[in-house]
Amino acid sequence: MAYPADYRYTKEHEWIKVDGNIGTIGITDYAQNSLGDIVFVELPKVGDSVEATKSFGSVESVKAVSDLFAPVSGKVTAINEELKDAPEKINADANTTWLLKVELVDAKQVDGLLTAADYEKFTSEETGH
């Protein structure tokens, strides 16, 4: 599985790509693979606030529902409207299929997140048995 090096990651399997003070958030390839066929994504509205480590929505596959956790705190500036009708795009390419964009409250929060190498190690430990 591929984890872009310029993204940061959470242990709950979200990624964030930061550009200036805007963070673009998605779920990882590991997460989409674990969930299987994704059929529904529940997201906040533009203008809502999200809080780091807190749930901001959910993603559902045929067999499971999973909470989405915010990697950082911020105000939602955009959501990916395409996912309403085509949530399976996440399965096709989790790394480019973003869920929402947020305006960061505190850019330093990003530094506390996992790097691609950390995340890869973390997921290999989670599956390794």
Added chain:
Amino acid sequence: MTETMAPLRKTALNAVHRAAKSKMVDFGGWDMPVDCCGLIAEHMAVRTAVGVFDVSHMGDIQLRGPGSLAAVQHLCMNDASKLAVGQAHYSAMLYPNGTFVDDVVVHKLSDNDYLIVINAGTREKDVQWVRRTIGHMPGVHVNDFSDYYTQLAIQGPRAAETLQKLTSTDLSSIKNYWFTWGQVCGLYNVMIARTGYTGEDGFEIYIPSDEPTSARVWGEVLEAGAEFGILACGLGARNTLRLEAGMALYGHEISDTINVLEAGLGRYAKLDKPEFVGRDALLEVQAAGGPGRKLVGLEMIERGIGRDGYAVFSIEGKRLGDITSGSPSPFLKKNIAMAYVPVEYTALDTEVAVEIRGQMVKAKVVPLPFYKRPKKTA
């Protein structure tokens, strides 16, 4: 937290599933594939063409001897005296209070020989129950053959064409819920049953459980079905298929807290039989005017997926019961569920609300099963 973890049990096809990179999960203590190449694709393969499942984790109890019919009749709610040699039926073993030990399929192998196929998660409990309940009866031996067979389910409208390539037995001569013995993939004496748990036509075959044989037959089935687009299927698709077909799953629609009449399986409980474990309790429920709650099918009206365990409320906000199984339906493209609700809420089109993560989402009562396979016109 300390927990003693027993090692997961493996079927003879475990290495094959792992080599195929199927997603494996702990299913009732078994290391089983939940998803081989994508649940929706697998589900659709079974509805429109053919799929194959490894169901070797299921258990097989044989009752043998001149007392075997009497034992089956005492143990199970359906009337096994109606079975011909080579015929099978759906049944259940009940506790004296009319709730489920397990649902089962009883096969009549000969006048003195019955095979009861049981669920994987309840295997040990079932075997103990059988021994305790009928072990004292004269002329019957209980044999647990669960580990002797690799059981494959080949299911879907092209299942017969697929399996026919691997056997000289004329499959068209086997009626639904009948079985026979034949040569399959060069193996002698394979039990071939026209049964399954998907709502489709299909077969379940029982072959020796050694790894090389199991792997070879699995491979040959996949090859035989290749021209129809056969897929290896996991427990995820098995669950969505049986849910669409309105079939009960132990631990969900049926359990030791739910009785047969509540579960809507009364037609399989032959109360005119002189006796069986649980009969008196069911007669009492019937005499009292029937059960107070019943299993219904729900279809979500508003956006949202009702999942197992979610609470169901009336539109006025009265708590009615719980969803027992819920999922998006890959074939019907609707979000469906089964739930127990009081009888006064079971009329078709009754609107209810399902609590989904704190929000009330509207659903309505619809007929079960959600999906019924089209009748053959030929």
